[in-house]
Amino acid sequence: MDESELLALRRRIDAIDEEILKLLSERGRCARRVGELKQGAIYRPEREAQVLRRIAALNPGPLPESAVRTIFREIMSACLALEQPLKVAYLGPAGTFSEAAARKHFGSAPQFVSLASIDEVFREVEAGNIDYGVVPIENSVEGMVGVTHDLLLLHPLQICGEVMLRIHQHLMSLAPSLAAVKRVYSHAQSLAQCHEWLSRHLPDVPYVPVASNAEAARLAAQDPDAAAIAGEAAAERYGLTVLAANIEDDPNNTTRFLVIAKHDAAGPSGRDKTSLVCSAPNKPGAMHRLLEPLAHYGVSMTKLQSRPAKSGLWEYVFYIDVEGHRLDEPVRQALAALEERATFLKLLGSYPAAAW
Ligand SMILES: O=C(O)C(=O)C[C@]1(C(=O)O)C=C[C@@H](O)C=C1
Known part of the structure; x- marks a missing residue:
């Protein structure tokens, strides 16, 4: 082993760390000032998605994309905490995949609160005791989480983000x-x-x-x-x-979680989704007519899920996800046309597609 080279490299690493620390402190000061200037919500999911996507695209190596993303996820998490300390709730207890999803999305700076049911997560966010809630919506093996779909319909909350989590057992x-x-x-x-x-x-x-x-x-x-x-x-x-490790029978087992809040993403991030729930008149061709504006304006649908409307009359509501933000022109026009044709429509929010 060349002792002198080792020593020189470690000195170089120390110097680099000092530079990194100076830059991180400067970044923190910028973020704090952004927090003072910003109006409305402090947490901006669309901006965070853009930062993470940009960094992943710029990464020159040798660090893998996943490592770079995790590091920048934590940097933004700490910067956001300087602007506003967040309270994030998930379906507990601690140590579940819901907690892993919440930490994957928000990094480790927020105060995480474990709650006993999905219903409680919705109620606490609506009451304003919690800023953001992370709830499971569907699993690639088990299918939809019915209770989350029902609560999205009932509560006046918005979806501001999604998290995809590979489930390893x-x-x-x-x-x-x-x-x-x-x-x-x-x-x-x-x-x-x-x-x-x-x-x-x-x-x-x-x-x-x-x-x-x-x-x-x-x-x-x-x-x-x-x-x-x-x-x-x-x-x-x-x-x-x-x-x-990894003893699950299906290696692609993934759960999709939603981040719920009193607001959705204020603007487009460049790769977004919009979720809505609606119902169609009970007559032949109604479903075709309802969805026709999506094709007309070239808007892709990524999900269509029906669920009993709980009226006891064999009526259904439809949960639809489309690509794009509600402020993107084709989505805006398609939604306006769809609303005219639906007997009921509730916009659940626009948000950046999961960045990783
Ligand atoms: O750009 C902003 O709005 C910021 O507050 C800065 C920042 C960041 O650290 O980059 C922090 C929190 C927001 O959620 C988004 C981005």
Whole structure:
């Protein structure tokens, strides 16, 4: 080993760190001033998406895109906290995928609050006790989360962001090896998602469904004969060792979460979505006529989901996501035409498509 080169490189790293720190402090001062000048909401999802996309495109390497994104996610999170400390709620308990989604979207600076139900997340945001809520809306394997769809219809809240989270399930325990595991705790959905792996590697132990993956990890942390299936955050939180990683049967398992607030994204970010819920008159061709303006104005639909209207009359509401912001001209025109044809329409908000 060349000691003198090592020493020189470390001196260079120290000097670079000082430069980085100076620049970060300057960035913090700029953001604080932006916060004083800005009117309306301090948190600007459209601007954050643009910053993250731009940095990812500029990245010269050798750091991977994911590392650069994570670093800049944290920088903006800290800068935003200088402007306004945020309170962000998610469906708890701590250590669940909902918490991971909230942290992925907002970085680690906000105060995170774990709430017992999706309903409570909506109510606390509406009451103004919480600034932003993060709620699951659909999973690529399990399908839609019905309760979130219903609450979007009922509450006067807006969608200001979306988060895509790859769901990786791990088997974790205090036990030193798989052979020592005598029972497995997890949420019923996670047990189902790991069914093949479990029947191959732990065929003879009971699988015990519990309220959440975080609860499973908490139980496994009290019982050295037990293991839990949960996400990485739960292993860290409860001091468990991952005995087998990524044991989900479908490697593309992804959950989409929405960020809800009293406002949506004030302007377009360049790659946006708009969500709405509407109903069509109950007559032949009504659905075709309702959606026709989207084709006419060249607006792409990324989701169409029907759900009972709860009137008990076999009536349905339709949840629609389209590409673009409500202020983009084709979207604005298509929505105006759609509203004329619908018996009911509620705009749920425009927001940047998940940046990563
Ligand atoms: O551009 C702004 O509006 C800022 O407040 C700055 C900044 C950032 O750190 O880049 C911080 C918070 C906002 O959510 C968006 C961006």
